[in-house]
Amino acid sequence: MISSSFFVIFFVQISILNSYNVTEICGNNDSLQPNDDCLRVLWTNAGCKESVFTPNVTWRSMTILEASDKMKNLFNSSKAHVHNFLKNRIECFGITSTSDINILYGVEPTMTMANENTLLSVAHLTDGIKIPDISLGGCSHIAANVEIKVYSPRLYIRKVVIWTPFTLNVQTVNIWTGSSSNVCQNNVILKNGTFTEIFCLKTINAYDNVYVRSTDSSSLYICEIEAYFDNLAYFKPIWHTLNEAKFKVYAVDLYDYVSNGGQISISNENPIKTWSNISKKVCDYLPISSIRLYGTTVLCQGGGIEGQFVILEKRASEAVAEVNITSIEVYGDYVDKPSENSVDILKNKLFWSNKEIGIHKMLDYGHNSFPIRNEISNAWIYFDLEALYEIESVSILNSNINNEKCKNLYISVSNSTVFNDVDVMNKGKCYKNIHKMSWRTFHMYKCETPNPIGRFLIWYYQGVSIVSMAVVEAYGTKIIEEKFQKIQLTKVISNTEDILHKSDIRGGYPIKIIDGRRINYNAKITYFTCAGIQHNLESRFSIYLQNTYKVEQVVVYPFREDDGFSDCLVSVELISRDPERQICGLSNYYSWSKSYTLYFDCSLIGDRISLYRSNGSRIITVCEVLVFGRNLTSEEKSFKNTIRYPTKMINLNNIVTPYENTCLIQASNILIQFDNFYEIYGFGFDTNSSLLGNKITFNGLTGKEKIECSFLDQYISLVQNTRFFIQCFSVITVKSIWINSSMNSMALCNFYIVVKDNINQQVANFFQEKNNKLIEPLLMASISNVTNFLNCYKNCINLPKCETATYLKDERKCFLSEVSTYLTMPVNFTIATESTYQTNFQIVNSKMNLC
Structure with missing residues (x-):
């Protein structure tokens, strides 16, 4: 029942037809x-x-x-x-527009003969996954007919949408609601690999079930069945916008109705924004009735009124109006999308708190309470808006019985994922509430001027340990960032059939981690929409992107009831260079156990994201993955797949022994030489041993200078030969790569570089001319027990091609070479064997030149 002595607000989205003479x-x-x-x-x-x-x-x-x-x-x-x-x-x-709420989602279907294969279980008909690939665990193979039953008194199903996979057969169905006499449409030919919209033009009775039946009694392949009522207000709380669009409203039905006055108005502006004057039009007056009526209708005059909000309020001539109803239904036609700042930007977004989060549907407008429990005071919750927003207002439906709990509520905006109470109270402030808030009351607050800008919205209850919110909302304007857009994900596969929860009819198949359902482990929800796997060696999920992008961030929402994302590697990959891995981030136990949402920042080119785990239980369980990035520049596209392999590899720890391209050889200093100067995007290699966190540096050498490429310092557990690609900090033009490790040895092999598709020959020629002696470098000898640098020098001048003599004083070793490749060594000589000889001797901080 809705009762009001002033006005009741119901948000709808709703044209005025010019009247004729x-x-x-x-x-x-x-x-x-x-x-x-x-x-x-x-x-x-x-x-x-x-x-x-x-x-x-x-x-x-x-x-x-x-x-x-x-x-x-x-x-x-x-x-x-x-x-x-x-x-x-x-x-x-006529047949008016339908609600945006799919009434069949999460409702368990029945059929005449169940398919025992859970991959194609009937349960997938209503799990929200519409990707047209039957191999992914989101589609069903059903017998001749299926029934899906919902509870829908008085309501009429006006639209059914059927999503199908790619099949070779033409599928034709009849659709009923209730019984074969209540036909929606017969002989509907389903489109292949996409959706078919069916409008129920002839339905004359309200029923609580949907039947889909094959016309020739053959089995059907269907990914998803949706159904929509023509009541635009279906499952909409009285404070929220309807369908997130503008509609022309024709009729408003009110049931179990008693009223002593009032009217219904239509507006394009949110009437609860008490800080602004809104423009609205009267649909019609509410009929006065002291006797409870089963139902009554207010019909908007003049062929309907356009707007975004339906408002129940007192008339201007009335001091007070009281309206009692149990439900409200709105009927009209879609006109246009709404203004941007009137759409709730929190709906279906990721969020996490500093302690346990209870059962909830808070961001999807359910009616469950939303407790945040913290053993100490100061409960907080983070909301990820998934983009940069200028926040204009926020709202809350309070479900705390204690009206004091919201008295010190801070609402602020941030770009950091790390909570800081001082920043919340002083930076990016939107609003601070200092008033009591009664149970089950709805409040909207305007942000402080200027409006705060950020990606994360934070609600902070200072001094409160347990709070409960039924619904929260936020309104604002999205700030377009071309370099940071949400990327569409197309499919997910795993490297094992050992799928957790596979025996359950709900099936936790890999596709579940991109189904758009973040809050997925509520036991009261019919479908398990997280995914889990366990491989006997190394578990892997691979998520495919719609195209090739510069990936800037990967967001993972892990499953919270096991250790399913501890010590996982997040990799950005190019399918064309499979099985190469680019490290975007690592989740250690601490980061996984302390956060409900994990953020991995990187800037890597790829068309696939993979999650790996090879240690511990090897279990990976994930509820949702989001990927953000941007389109490639023309420069980045030119570095996609052109690969060059080295002509020479040298173990600087043992120059006498040639370095073989095998991971059985271990070294801490490796020089890799290529046949020419290249514009290098990055560097790849294989390794068969775990990376233990010691720093490995990758530098380019021109012969005259060392150019920093990148470094590795993560601990990565490996159980098999693995290929990594290291993207340089910037494009460098070099002929050699020097790899140095802080540990005693590393097992790296199968080196390669990724270079520009069209090599700039002018650049290459310039570097060759400048450093022409580097074309064919050769290490000639390594001599031990050399007493001083003069003796090392004598060994060099006695060899006709020796150009460089490098002396390591502490090891008393002398290295001879045709080229000057060791300018970066701690102690060295460089000798130019021309008419004049110059020797540079360097010991840590002191130098001396000999001519």
Whole structure:
């Protein structure tokens, strides 16, 4: 029941049809028979929808007065308390738009013969996954017919949507609601690999089930079945926008109705914004009734009124109005999308708290409470808006019985995922509440000026340990960032059939982690929409992107009831360079156990994201993955797949022994030489041993200088040979790569570089001319027990091709080479073997030159 002594707000999304002057079109004599233009004017002036009217013999045979009276009677008889009101309403307004709520989601279907294969279980018909690939665990193979039963008193299913996979067969179905006598449509040919919309034009009775039946009794392959009521207000709380669009509202039905006055108005602006004056139009006055009516209807005059919000309020002449109803239904036609700042930007977004989060549907407008429990005071909750927003206002439906709990509520905006109470109270402030908040009351607050800008919205209850919120909302304007957009994900696969929860009819198949359902482990929800796997060696989920992007961030919402995301590697990959891995991030036990949402920042090119785990239980369980990034620049596209392999590899720890391209060789200093100078994007290699967290640096060498490429310092557990690609901090033009590790040895092999597709030959020629002696470098010898640098120098000048003598004082070793490749060594000589010889001797911080 809704009762109000001032006004009740119901948010809807809702045109005013210009009224015609009847005498201009029909004349002054209403005893004449009307022409077609006159009939159309009479129809619209009666309040019915112009587009559904077709003049016929019956209408033309009437007088103008008779036609006008009958049309007005038709309009008035479309009220809910009138017999056959639905038939009259369809004749007057046609089939109107439907709600945006799919009534079948999460409802368990039944069928005549179950498919025992859970991959194609009937349960997937209503799990929200519409990807047309039967191998992914989101589609069903069903027998000849299926029934899905929902509870829907008084409501009429007006649209059914069926999503199908790619199949070789033409599938034709009949669709009923209730029974075969209540036909939605028969002989519907389903489109292959996409969706088919079916509008129920002939349904005359309200039923609580949907039947889909094959016309030839053959089995059907279907991914998803959806159904929608024509009540635009279905499952909408009284404080929220309807369908997130503008509608032309024709009729508002109110049930179990008692009222002593009031009216219904339509507005494009949110009427609860008490800080601004809103423009609205009156639909009509509410009928006065002291006796409870089963139902009554308010019909908007003039052919309907456009707007975004439906408002129940007192009339201007009334001091107070009281309205009692148990439900409200709104009917109308879609007009346009709403203004951006009137759409709740928190709906279906990721969020997490500093302690346990209870059962909830808070961001999807359910009616469950939302407790945040913290053993100490100061409960907080983070909301990820998934983009940068300027926040204008926020709202809350309070479900704390104790009206003191919201008295020190801080609401702020941040770009950091790390909670800091000082920042929340002083930076990015939106609003601070200092007032008591009664139980089950709805409040909207305007943000402080200037409006805060950020990606994360934070609610902080200072001094409160347990709070409960039924619904929270936020409104604002999205700030477009071309470099940071949410990327569409197309499919998910795993490397094992050992799928957790597979035996459950709900099936936790990999596709569940991109189904858009973040809060997935509530036991009261029919479908388990997280996914878990366990491989006997290394578990892997691979998530495919719609295209190739520069990936800037990967967000993972892990499953919270096991250790399913401890020590996982997050990798950005290119399918064309499989099995190469680019490290975006690692989740250690601490980060996984302390956060409900994990953020991995990187800047890597790829068309696939993979999650790996090879240690511990090897279990990976994930509820949702989001990926953010941008399109590639023309420069980045030119580095996609052109690979070059080295011509020489040198173990600097043992120059005498040639370095073989095998991971059986271990070294801490490796020099890799290529046949030319290249513009290098990054560097790849294989390894068969775990990376233990010691720093490995990758530098390019031109012969004259060292250029930093990148480094590795993560602990990565490996159980098999693995290929990594290290993207340089920037594009570098070099001929050699020097790899140095802080640990004693590393087992790296199968080196390669990714270079620009079209090599800039002018650049290459410039570097070759400048460093022409580097074209064919060669390490000639390594001599031990050399007493001083002069003896090392003597060994060099006795060899005709020796250009460089490098002396390591502590090891008393002398290295001889044709080229100057060791300028970066701690202690070295460089000798130019031309007419004049120059020797540079360097010991830590001191130098001396010999000529």
